[in-house]
Amino acid sequence: MSRALIVIDAQESFRARAQWSAIANPDIAEPIGRLVGLARAHAVPVYWVLHTEPDSGGTFDPGQGHVRPLAELDGPRPGEPVLYKTSHNAFTTTNLQQRLTAAGVGELWVCGIRTEQCVETTTRVGSDLGYRMVFVTDATTTEPVGGLGAAEIVERTEAVLRDRFARIATVAELAAEREGAAA
Template sequence: MTRALLVIDMQRGFDDLEFWGSTTNPDCERNVTALVAAWQGAGEPVVVVRHDSRSPGSPLHPDAAGNALIDPVAEATASLLVTKDVNSAFYGEPDLHAWLQERSIRSLVVCGIQTNMCVETTARMAGNLGYDVTVALDATRTFDLATDVPGLGRVERSADELMAGTALVLQGGGFAKIATTANVVRSIEHI
C-alpha cells in the first residue's frame, strides 16, 4: 500500500523564538530530514505543506523570510505542495484529500511543526476521513503556550506537556498511532 509522508510547516519562521517562545525537541529537523530521505529512497510520495499566515506580523506571512521552507524540505522532490492559512492541511490548496483519493493513498505519516496545532489538527482530520494515520512524534516540535481561558483562569503548558497531550489525544482517541522516526524509517525500508 502506498503511504504518503505529510511534512507540515517546516518553515524557517519557527526558528524565531522571540516570536514563538520556548520550544522543545531539537531533533525534530534531523528526524524530518530522515523521514523525507527514507520516503524518497523508497519512491513513495512526499507531500509538503506550507503555512501562509494572513497576519502581516507573523514570521510565516508570505512576505516574510520565515515563510521559506527549511533547506532539507525545500530541496526535497515533493509530489505535492499544499499551501494553507489555517491549521489543517486538508483545507489548503490544492485539495489534499482529492489528491490522495485519486492515487488510492490510504495511509499517512505526519511530521512537522507545531505538534499540538497543525500536526494534530491534520492528523485528527485525516483519521476522521478514514486514513490510517501515524504521527512520528519525535519528528515534531512545538512551543510553550499560555492563555487566559474563561472559567479556568490562566492556563499554561510547556512544549513537552503539549507534545505529550497531543500523543495522548491522538492515540488514545483513535485518531492516529504514535511512533518514533526510527520505527517509521524501518517500516518504509521493508516495503
C-alpha cells in the same frame, strides 16, 4: 496500502519568531530530514505543507520571505507538491485530499512544527476523512503553551491521538518496519 508523508509547517517562519528560543527541539530539521529520506528511499511520496497568513505583515506573510522549508531540509524535490494553507490543518484550505485520492493514498505519515496545533489537527481531520494516520512524534516539536511545558504537550497529544485518531510512531520505528518489509 499506498502511503504518503505530509511535512507540516517545517518552515523558516517559526525560526523568525521570538518564540523559537522556547521551542522544544530547535534541531527539528534533523528528525524530519531522516523521515523525508526514509520516505524517498521507499518510494513514499512527500507532500510539503506551509502555513501562510497573506497580507498580515508577520512571519507567515509570504511577502516577508520566511514561508519556505527550514534551510537544513533537503526539499522539496521535483515532483514533490508544495501546498500553502491558511487554516490549522493541511486539508481545509488546500487540495491535499484530492491529490491523495488521485494517488490512491490510504495511509499518511505526519510530522512538523506545532505538535498540538497543525500536526495534531491534520491528524484528526485525516482520520475523519478515512486515512490511516501515523503521527511521527519525534519528528514534531512545539513550544510551551498555557502553562504546559513542551514535553507535557507532546505527551498529551500522543495520549489523545493514540489508537483513536492515529498510531504513534518514531522515525526509527518506521525505518525498522520499512527495512523489515524490504527483506
